[in-house]
Amino acid sequence: MAEVAERSAPPREAVMAQLAELRRIAVVPALNEEATVGLVIDEIRRFDPGFDIVVVDDGSADRTVAVASERGAYVLRLPFNLGIGGAVQTGYRFAFERGYDVAVQIDGDGQHDPSQLPTILEPVLAGEADLCVGSRFAGGAGYRSSFTRRLGIRLFARIVSAVVRQKVTDTTSGFRAVNRKGIALFAADYPHDYPEVEATVMSVKHRLRLREVPVEMRERGGGESSITAARSIYYMTKVLLAIFVGLFRRYAVPLEEEHHR
């Protein structure tokens, strides 16, 4: 059961030394985040200048693309809004086709703190997990959010934990690290709107090893949350349906270099 790592902060030097050997990329989905995406890029570079950064612009109407390009990040500009799932998958496709060994996913709104990257990278680099998710509820400090969103987060944590037979506390976290296996899976197949819940289930069904580690998240730095109360109820229904139907699907173990192109 106890899959939530109870370890203290990972030895930063060890993580950095292992990282230096690997091709590594940060996938940053962004929708109208001109106020924060630049800071996110700067902070990732401050943590490790060797990280390549790909910002996936999901049809922003502001200067998100310009801000990210000025800082020399790769920018994938989607021709129209695909939703967070389609945006994130674009980033993983890029990572897959360019042969990256490890990818981290960090929201462009600044709620994920790149200085906590060693925490989520450590289990992946140590070969203990294929997918490591930063959880707000696995021991870290509190997190404020709207009532429906918190309710949804709790509900999904229960359901997902039961489905994957492993304790999961934060199924909506988009702060995560994956190895090459995870990159390949997400490049080939990634759920659509409100995707983190389904992605968690899908990964375990594909026999990827999942680990959750406690992280603290910040208040959103700017921009607007894309999820309103009415929509979250719709999404909850949709995701519950997806999880239920998913129980009746058969899943293959992904081969590292199979598929698509």
Next chain:
Amino acid sequence: MTPLPVSIAAAVASFLLLVVVFELIRSRRLRERYALLWLLTGIVLLALSLWRDGLNTIAGWFGVETYPPAILGAVGALFILIVLLHYSTVISRLSDQNTILAQRLALLEQEQRESAPTGL
């Protein structure tokens, strides 16, 4: 009162609808997003078929005394209208996106021609 064979037939038909929709989702030929309305249709029709007293009561509200199953047909037609309207909005969105894609592709091809050494 609704004739029993009508109730049975309606229940079987709506149950089959639910099974088919489920299988389409499972085999990934139908996305959850577009399945929700169909599932709702199936569930409501199944409920009205099985809950025979309820169907009579609802028929009574609308002054349908002679043949309560007419309500089943009306509810079914209403849901079909909703699904069709939903699809119209989906098609409109797809066609807008298609236009944008075509335009982006044309711009991209032109850029590629400009940067190609020999030209096409």
